[in-house]
Amino acid sequence: MKTIFDENLRTQLIERINTLNVNSTALWGKMNIYQMLKHCSTxxxxxxxxxxxxxxxxxxLFGKMALKEFTQDESPIKQKTPTLSQLKIKEKSGDVExxxxxWIALLNEYANPSDAEIVHPFFGKLSQEQVGQLVYKHTDHHLRQFNS
Known part of the structure; x- marks a missing residue:
């Protein structure tokens, strides 16, 4: 399974992020480039x-079942998968750069992962392996959303 803890994959994602700019537009969804970047940092x-x-x-009720589906294989996150309300960015504009x-600095922190216990608002308690898989898939999902 692809994971953010793999240095080569993390580097590839960061290279894709570096192609984004103020003029990048979404292929689907309601977020603009600033909202997507802020959402991903959050x-x-x-x-x-x-x-x-x-x-x-x-x-x-359904978090563990959904987590199993999200982490069972390398299939990408589907378009228009709902966003948790806590991670929705309301402001429409800001400093894209x-x-x-x-976001890149935060992704680089996965080079030295902490042992913090992560409790996802929907999925619940996550193992480090699940964190790595979900972060990779989430990052890839939004880069594909912006054709990067």
């Missing part, structure tokens, strides 16, 4: 254990 902060969010009710650099 997601990384959560997955690195810097921010924690309350578990959502549906996640308590700053958010791009922040």
């Amino acid at each position: 997601y990384e902060e959560m997955m690195l254990g810097k921010n924690q969010y309350q578990r959502v009710f549906l996640g308590k 700053k958010e791009r650099k922040k």
Whole structure:
């Protein structure tokens, strides 16, 4: 399984991120480039254990089943997969370059993973292996969304 903890894969993702700019547009979804970059930075902060969010009710019911589906193979995350409300970015504009650099810096932190316990708001408690797989898939999903 592909994981963010693989240095070569992480480097490839960062190279793809470096192709994004203020003029990048989405192939699907409602986010603009700034919102996507900010969303991904916020997601990384959560997955690195810097921010924690309350578990959502549906996640308590279906989270483990959905996690199994997300991590069973290397298939990409489907288009229009719902975004957790905690990770939705309301502001429409901001510093694209700053958010791009922040996202890259956060991804580079996976080179030396912490042993923080990660509790995803939908999936619940995650192993390091699951964190690595989900971060890779989430990053790839949004890069494909912006044709990168």
